[in-house]
Amino acid sequence: MVKMPFSCGECHLVLKDGVDQCPRCPSAPVSSDWTGYVIIVNPERSEIAKRLQVDKPGRYALKVNIR
Numbered sequence: 001m002v003k004m005p006f007s008c009g010e011c012h013l014v015l016k017d018g019v020d021q022c023p024r025c026p027s028a029p030v031s032s033d034w035t036g037y038v039i040i041v042n043p044e045r046s047e048i049a050k051r052l053q054v055d056k057p058g059r060y061a062l063k064v065n066i067r
């Protein structure tokens with residue numbers, strides 16, 4: 001069984017294995033309950049990046065469910 005990494009509830013960043021705190025928004029809640037994996041390379045040219053309000057390249061979750 002593959003363990004889902006955490007994703008930040010604020011910026012949707014998918015965190016590295018074993019990391020449970022977003023380096024960009026340390027006070028934001030994280031969740032392993034998320035769907036839609038996207039890799040954003042050029043945020044300024046990406047519609048998804050605009051929708052997620054992402055301004056840095058990286059791996060993101062489309063939807064993060066915070067309990």
Ligand SMILES: [Zn+2]
Pocket residue numbers: 008009010011012013022023024025028
């Ligand atoms: Zn974050």
